[in-house]
Amino acid sequence: MRQKSRHYAKIQTVEKAKKDIPASAVTTDIYGIIGTVRLVAGMYLIVITKKKKVGDLFGHAIWKATDVDLISYKKTMLHLTDIQMQDNKTLLSMINNVLSTDGFYFSPTYDLTHTLQRLANTSPEFQEMSLLERADQRFVWNGYFLREFSAQPELHRFACPVVHGFIVVHSCSVNGKYFNWILISRRSCFRAGVRYYIRGIDSEGHAANFVETEQIVQYSGSKASFVQTRGSIPFFWSQRPNLRYKPKPQISKTVNHMDGFQRHFDSQIISYGKQVVLNLVNQKGSEKPLEQAFSKMVSSMNNGMVRYIAFDFHKECSHMRWDRLQILVDQVAPLQDEFGYFLVDADGTVLSQQEGTFRSNCMDCLDRTNVIQSLLARRSLQAQLQRMGVLHVGQKIEEQEKFEKIYKNSWADNADACAKQYAGTGALKTDYTRTGKRTWWGLLMDGWNSLIRYYRNNFSDGFRQDSIDLFLGNYAVEEGDSTSSLHVQKDWKFLALPIIMVVAFSMCIICLLMAGETWTETLAYVLFWGTASIGTGFIILYNGKDFVDSPKLVQKEKMD
Template identity: 80%
Template sequence: MALVYENLKLHTTSEKFFVEACDEGVDDVLAIDRMSTEVAITAKKDIPPSAITRPICGILGTVRLVAGMYLIVITRKKKVGELLNHSIWKATDFDIISYKKTILHLNDTQLQDNKTFLSMINHVLGIDGFYFSTSYDLTHTLQRLSNTSPEFQEMSLLERADQRFVWNGHLLREFSAQPEIHKFAVPVIHGFIIIHSCSVNGKYFDWILISRRSCFRAGVRYYVRGIDSEGHAANFVETEQIVYCNGGKASFVQTRGSIPFFWSQRPNLKYKPKPQINSALNHMDGFQRHFDSQIISYGKQVIINLVNQKGSEKPLEQTFSHMVDGLGNGMVRYFAFDFHKECSRMRWDRLQILVDQVAEIQDEFGYFLVDSEGKVLMTQEGIFRSNCMDCLDRTNVIQSLLAHRSLQAQLQRLGVLHIGQRIEEQVQFEKIYKNAWADNANACAKQYAGTGALKTDFTRTGKRTQWGLIMDGWNSLIRYYKNNFSDGFRQLPIIMVVAFSMCIICLLMAGDTWTETLAYVLFWGTASIGTATIILYNGKDFVDAPKLVQKEKMD
């Protein structure tokens, strides 16, 4: 049964938008007044014959910009697969429709501002990874959904959704206040979902990977680090691995999130800006809030901190360790593993050291398991919270290894693997598994850093390769450019580009004499070096910073 209307048509007139529910046996129509912005339920007979009609896949919500209100709709979707017999969709295209019939009421400044805001919204909507279902609550894990009341089950998807993961929650605020229209409002998550139907030993099962990105403290890589005053961590992602076999269900959940105190790493044109810990703020208050909420949501916490234990990352590791000691509640344990040092010289087999180190705790935490009768056989009692600097590349590698170990136990318990069999021996499934986790890494990395993930050659193949190193270098270069020059709306300082270009041209097109050529080269070369020096010295002034971001006291 659909909890949100699945088949919709948008009818547009000069006065109203009519969103018609076309599900079988339904007569509901959502009428949106383009003048008063009022929203109400009406009937199909009220749709004027003159209305312009087109199919849509869902309503993302509404937003007020300089020109007035806009309706944002999903215009295309792609089926990802079936999750526990529920259709899961990826939203692939959107439309932003103005309530106003004209923008003649705006002056030039307002026109430009409105255009900028629209381009920002389009940019966000253009980032791959928006998913929804009209009949399944994608915002909750299997374990959370199993531990609910009958009243919860009667709620609409919008009412019962975990607000951390509803990326259009703000856009749906007008809908939230009117329960009678909730069936037109579909919560959308951002992250990654992949669903595979697999077979091992003649046993068929669905293997699913879901990453839910938190919409709290969202933002681009270098501009959003650490936590906010509410304890929300930057780039917080909940990743759930699900196995569904003959009615039995198993789930293993992990989280990742930025180091949870107040620190920053603002771009300044250097390849790797030095992290800054804000000494003026009370770190323990936000740190405590973060882990209090994590313990409520997930139970015991095991932190796996993968940052370097020397150089610029060292103070972050030391502070994190010290603050965990300060909690002293027994619910949070801390493991530091210097990923780059341990795995230097391509010794990635040494990751097994960390896996073995936490193996006993992982067995103690267990995983969520339900039999075909719906009886809960096991619950996950705690969670691994992994992080590196970005919580992308190193983090994803470790999460895939821990999930692999849990999956081994789950498939044996569900009767898919025989006693003594290893997942590694199932070549076809092992390839599916590794590629899915590598794709998960790429999706999370593109959403936060603007490029695919690093180290995915190891995730895909189990080996570190020379080609992988080359691709990591290329992605790192693209990240540098994006994080410094395209996370906002400004272009690379043009003077330096012109000066450097002229220097090259003078070298290629010699003058009448060598002294003339040398003079030109020296002039433009000096201009290039001088400009570059000024830019690097005043790096923060030349970085293309995102707009509409509250400046934090972290510089």
């Protein structure tokens, strides 16, 4: 499709509009339309201008969007004031901030938002619907931008539902038999956001950082899949950044947790069947109350469809004893066998269906969670490949050195992608996922990533959260208006206290380097400036929430 001249403020197909296109119109090749968004300057059309092929899925090309363009409907910005120009520039940077985050995928011909099992259980009428109409809205990240397209059926074929997460397609060989192995992680756009600012659930039961991960095998016409989910602990809790390395989680005392909790699991059961909750948080310290509350709520549901299993990941694997993860895998093995997996033969006959899923979580639903999911997925894959005849009886995936390397690296890449999208850095513990061993180098890299997370969570995630809220339509902009939320004035403490602390600390160092006439005089100066420096630091830490980069567009109360 080619984009028309910017002079027009409406969308039409070329067939209908070609009589009105002036000869001077400039056309550009694009690979997909993400949608339209209204900012201070007016409407913008968002298009994909560069793409990278991920692979083929059942004969359909899967692409990653690598570059986009926002095309203004207005020919000039002369109608804007200086403040409006600056606001519009900021809002544009927010949209680009989200779109520049790695992990947006699309296909012009295949529905990436649904699992194989969901697609197999649909009607012929569903199969005839456009991708826009039939997409699972949980995973359409540009759903807000496609509203105008949804209202015009003739434009549906141009609309491009985009998923966010991770997709990899590998052609593999074991025992001389070739098969395709695919890993797809779909991040939900409901209650989406960044680590610390978006935790728990909302009133509709949508969990923060909810991800549906599907592992697919295609061999000789047969197709199999195994689905798992991850998501924040599903009740109302928060963990606001406050300059401390690990803010203390707070469980809300003013809401009825069970309403949202019940809605969450009702939705899970409808979508995935029986649920086994794998809670990997610490069972001591600041995480202990969350584990206790989660266990109590599952028990109070009195629902045979949900089973709760707590596994203190850090305690069990302390002192580099990562082999102890097998304890959990063995514990849930009977339940995994009961759930099974989806399998359809070359003739399209469904041989088995997955009757339930594992819902895994840690605090962030990133690092610990991904390790456990990769182990459960391997166990399912072992059974699938044996049933398909790729593996001989008694053969183990771990023994297939070439494929095992592909498998481990792909799951580690999946961890990195989901972590960057939520926490701002690559995942922790990926040395184990990639190699099967915990290493000192891996510990060092985890420390480095933790430091980067600390900085971003405290000093740049407010902007990232605003960007996501704008992108998903949680905050709407009116054309021509000044976005007053962007002009929040910082309290005097924000500038004064850091300056005082830096000056005091500098003077303390100077006094140490340039000693006075007597040691008592030097000590007095050092104690004075040192006390001023430390005291100011404590005041800053005590008022930590005033110094972090907080979201401006959506009020904090609406995110709890």
